[in-house]
Amino acid sequence: MTKTVNTTPYTDQKPGTSGLRKKVPVFQQPNYAENFIQSIFDSLEGFAGKTLVIGGDGRFYNREVIQIAIKMAAANGFGRVLVGRGGILSTPAASHVIRKYEAFGGIVLSASHNPGGPAEDFGIKYNIGNGGPAPEKVTDAIYAHTKTIERYKIADVADVNLDAEGEQEVAGMTVQVINPVSDYAELMETLFDFTAIRAHLAGGFRIVFDAMSAVTGPYAKEILENRLGAAKGSVLNFVPLPDFGGHHPDPNLVHARALYEEMMGENAPDFGAASDGDGDRNLIIGKGIFVTPSDSLAMLAANATLAPGYAKGLAGIARSMPTSGAADRVAEKLGIGIYETPTGWKFFGNLLDAGLATICGEESAGTGSSHVREKDGLWAVLLWLNILAVRKESVVDIAREHWTTYGRNYYSRHDYEEVDSAAANGLMDALREQLTTLPGRKLGDLTIETADDFSYHDPVDHSVSNNQGIRILFEGGSRVVFRLSGTGTSGATLRVYIERFEPDATKHDVDTQVALADLIEAADALAGIKERTGRTEPTVIT
Ligand code: VG1
Ligand code: CO
Structure with missing residues (x-):
């Protein structure tokens, strides 16, 4: 046989x-x-x-x-x-x-x-x-x-x-x-206050969840509509299709555009969310406000004790290196550990197993906790709903208050997809060769403080992972990070991560691309993106 x-x-x-x-x-x-x-x-x-x-x-x-x-x-x-x-x-x-x-x-x-x-x-x-x-x-x-x-x-x-x-x-x-659904749904019931969320939804709080014709459809239907009583029809595109209806099941502002438009419209529901092909990513959009994944991580961590599963507090927070430092400020205030890992969920496993971190996140729309060892899209949605049900405030009010307390990390990722592999590798090699000469260099009003290729030393098993992304840190805490994607299937994808910290609450209303304009220009000047890739614009901006 x-x-x-x-x-x-x-x-x-x-x-x-x-x-x-x-x-x-x-x-x-x-x-x-x-x-x-x-x-x-x-x-x-x-x-x-x-x-x-x-x-x-x-x-x-x-x-x-x-x-x-x-x-x-x-x-x-x-x-x-x-x-x-x-x-x-x-x-x-x-x-x-x-x-x-x-x-x-x-x-x-x-x-x-x-x-x-x-x-x-x-x-x-x-x-x-x-x-x-x-x-x-x-x-x-x-x-x-x-x-x-x-x-x-x-x-x-x-x-x-x-x-x-x-x-x-x-x-x-x-x-x-x-x-496939029941064990997971039961786990969610142990972590979140389903009674409070149910009451909030019954009280008129409107949600919409786009399953993007991918795997979360049956999970979201069962949990959001059947168990929590969200209005029938709150879960969109809930039948998983082998080709995802011909779309990219990627919950970002490009591929979940319809949801974004709806949430920015006059008649928007209170809360909108989406997940990806395999259900581990999440997109969070409140009425009139897109919450960046890096901010979402920080806001979830800051409010986690409102959910029963985290009522005892967090052991620590872990984020991938390109993820913004917003979570670091929360960890600092809570007096708990903060860990910076390479991109990819596999690096969080040891920290979670050792009890060093409770909540983890990546800028690429991944958030999760010690309840499993993967990022978890619906988990993030439910934690948001639990927080909203307890605080009874809008997403925009929660975000504003968060920025006022902690400052705002303006953050964006520019992806150049399917560029020529040789050009992308050439760009990274050229950056790497410049690293030692960069500190002190001025680009407009920006001065480079340090530059390196990120190496991770796992504090649990002491393994070392080199070449995890080039970091250019500017005086004042702004930074640009460059790395090549490790998930693409054709050509290379260059990811450029751009971040600026703004402590002043009177400056928290600026359009993100405007707030980051000088850094975006500096990134191109340093790496020669346009020249080397032949692209004048990123394919995807998140
Ligand atoms: C991307 C993201 C990374 C994520 C990985 C897997 O990797 O940047 O944060 O962990 O996808 O996510 P890369 O190497 O392409 O940048 V998933 O939802 O595709 O399993
Ligand atoms: Co995924």
């Missing part, structure tokens, strides 16, 4: 910021997915008889790879697979299921916010027993195996029925098809 298949390595299976992401036709090459999955198993030890969680965001090719992964798990000796019905598990739900059932680990199939479909993106990621993305030492080992792989093992059996909950047997292994 189990067969061993000879194979040869592919040279391009290096996991990026969040697993292996490629175009679907790349994954459809003979043995491509099988090679990667076998390399995952070959990097692990001691899983015989143990449980593996498998689920994905429902995108094109999800079901096919789930069948392959189940049959390979059986052939490699796992004892049990838990798989979401229909092959569906949001990334945070997968993390929770791994933890709740004490699984050995999990395989999450997603390319997150990237588009889906026969010519679009797919991805495979391995999560360890704490429910979080595998750390670099594991992803490095997986990559090493992909380069030498000669065979893989797979059960030679019929496909599993993914659409009926309950147990089946596959080549001696048990496959349990589980409800």
Whole structure:
């Protein structure tokens, strides 16, 4: 029933910021997915008889790879697979299921916010027993195996029925098809004051949530409409589609434009939100105000004790390096730890496991906490709703008060997508070569204080991760950060992160791009973005 298949390595299976992401036709090459999955198993030890969680965001090719992964798990000796019905598990739900059932680990199939479909993106990621993305030492080992792989093992059996909950047997292994929503919804009920949120919604507080035809649809329907009583129709685009309706399931101001327009309109609901393809990102827009993810992290941390799950206070806050320093000010005021990590959720795992941080966030619309080991879109929405239900103020009032108390970190990210890889690497290399000469250099009214390529020293396992982004810090606390994306599937994406701190409350009403104009110009002067990429403008501004 189990067969061993000879194979040869592919040279391009290096996991990026969040697993292996490629175009679907790349994954459809003979043995491509099988090679990667076998390399995952070959990097692990001691899983015989143990449980593996498998689920994905429902995108094109999800079901096919789930069948392959189940049959390979059986052939490699796992004892049990838990798989979401229909092959569906949001990334945070997968993390929770791994933890709740004490699984050995999990395989999450997603390319997150990237588009889906026969010519679009797919991805495979391995999560360890704490429910979080595998750390670099594991992803490095997986990559090493992909380069030498000669065979893989797979059960030679019929496909599993993914659409009926309950147990089946596959080549001696048990496959349990589980409800993808219920464990997660129960967890949310333990963290938030559902009674207060229900009462607030019943009192006329209007919300809208755009699931972007992606995985959060069923979760949001169940939690927001069924359990919390939000008006029917509050959850938009709630049927997960393999191609996300042809859109980018990316909750930002470009791809969730309709939601933004609605929230800025006269008849706007009180609160608007959206999540991405796999449910780990969040977009928060109050009536008349977009809350940047960096600000949202700070505001959630400052108000977290209003939710029952965090009533005892936070141990610490962690943010990725390019995320704004707004959260640092909250941590300072609360007298708790603040940690600065490289981009990617895998770096938060150790801090959460060690109890050093409770809430974590990234500027890329990711926020989460110790309840799972992934960022969690609906969790952020529910924490906002809990805070709003208790404070009974508007989002705009909460944001203003926050800035008055802590100052405002004007913040924006400029993405240059699908630029020529050689040009993007050349730009980064040229910056790197300049680093030592930059301190003291003046650009208009700005003076560079320090410049470096960020290295992270993990305080828990003492591992070191180098080359995590070029930071140019100016006198007065403003900064520009440059890095190349590790999630794209064609060409390179240059990300430029721009930040200015403004303590003066009379200056908190400036348009963000205006407030950052001189830094944006300095970024171009330093890196030669226009000249090297041939682009006059970013593709996406968030
Ligand atoms: C991007 C974001 C990063 C995030 C990662 C995965 O990575 O910048 O903050 O953790 O996507 O998010 P990169 O390397 O492209 O900048 V998700 O929602 O795509 O799993
Ligand atoms: Co995502």
